[in-house]
Amino acid sequence: MLRCIAAALLIVPSIAAADVIDVSNAAPYPDLFAPDSAPAERRDLVLLGDDMVEIAVALGAADRILARPADIDLPGLEDTPHVVRDWAGVEGIVAMRPGLVIGSNQRFETLLAGLERVGVETDLIDRILPAPEKVRRLAAHLGLAERGEALIAEIESAYTQAETVTRDDGAPLRILHASKQGAGGNFSAGGAQTAVDNLIARVGALNAAAEIGRDRYRPVTPEGMILMAPDVVIISEAELPAFGDIGGVWQDYPGLALTPAGRQERLIVMREMHVRNDAASSGIATVALSEALSEMFE
Known part of the structure; x- marks a missing residue:
């Protein structure tokens, strides 16, 4: 054969x-906003997905990230206090005192459900969604809807430049x-x-x-x-x-x-x-x- x-x-x-x-x-991402330019009263955001981290940094919200995946190389993440491994548990996440935990992989469903049971706000923004939708949803969580729309416009404009x-x-x-x-x-x-x-x-x-x-x-x-x-x-x-x-x-x-x-x-x-x-x-x-x-x- x-x-x-x-x-x-x-x-x-x-x-x-x-x-x-x-x-x-x-x-690495559109240079619309400095990585730490969005208002941030405290670091309270745990992101379980490289795509979520990239979007947050591009929106200028790097200073809100409390924890993110270990193996991600992006400018703007040098001061992130914690890294999260794939096997992270509810207790470990809760100990960080997060305000919001967002995952982008179905394998985190059980973890997110456990966090919700103890009062932590969570969301799952599936990694297979189109980039503009992921940007819009994360920007809404961060109170950065206007920046989100600007980033989406930049992404979609680039799409039109691609030749077949x-x-x-x-x-x-x-x-x-x-x-x-x-x-x-x-x-x-x-x-x-x-x-x-x-x-x-x-x-x-x-x-x-x-x-x-x-x-x-x-x-x-x-x-x-x-x-x-x-x-x-x-x-x-x-x-x-x-x-x-x-x-x-x-x-x-x-x-x-x-x-x-x-x-x-x-x-x-x-x-x-x-x-x-x-x-x-x-x-x-x-x-x-x-x-x-x-x-x-x-």
């Missing part, structure tokens, strides 16, 4: 080769987010119901993993990778060390070298937050990917 699929790939229309394109130096790049035959490009997170440390690909799926759609391309029925981040096999047949691979700059170097992406990732992207070594390196979160940087990420594709194929 694998041999037949590999042979079939040889008839895929060709696209001009290009070097690796690194857009990981794109701005197609294959030589006019078909949409097939893009794959290659990862080693979200599948027990195994090689995985970002499918439907992920931020990268939304990102790929905004540049007029197809998510190669979603096209064969994959959702979230699932382990991949060589056969599955060949069926995905990506024209381009996206990787987060934070994950490059896990592959050793750029060459390791093609050598170690199962089946990737046999795909159109692998044969031409077409790789786009992006910021971790831009790939994994639909948040304040959503518009910036969309433009960065669109421009990288234009440079690669035109």
Whole structure:
């Protein structure tokens, strides 16, 4: 079966080769407000989600953040008093004396329900929601509705700047987010119901993993990778060390070298937050990917 699929790939229309394109130096989020410019009487906000943190900082509310996820790299968070691990419990959160706890992942539902039972205000702003809706809801909680609308306008304006790049035959490009997170440390690909799926759609391309029925981040096999047949691979700059170097992406990732992207070594390196979160940087990420594709194929 694998041999037949590999042979079939040889008839895929060709696209001009290009070097690796690194857009990981794109701005982390829109520079509309200084990270600590919003009024803050005290730090009382616990955010359980990188996307929520990015939005809060972009709204200028960094000084309200009492606790946030440990592994997030954004300017403006240097003075956050606490970090929260995925296994945080009700007692640990309550001990911080938060005024508001907001999560963006369904896995925090039990924790949020427990906090509500002891009188802590909570909300779940699902990470799969469009970025503008997440911004609007968090801004309302923070009393920053006007800033929220300004940030939404900036995001949506950026969306309109993204140009669609197609294959030589006019078909949409097939893009794959290659990862080693979200599948027990195994090689995985970002499918439907992920931020990268939304990102790929905004540049007029197809998510190669979603096209064969994959959702979230699932382990991949060589056969599955060949069926995905990506024209381009996206990787987060934070994950490059896990592959050793750029060459390791093609050598170690199962089946990737046999795909159109692998044969031409077409790789786009992006910021971790831009790939994994639909948040304040959503518009910036969309433009960065669109421009990288234009440079690669035109």
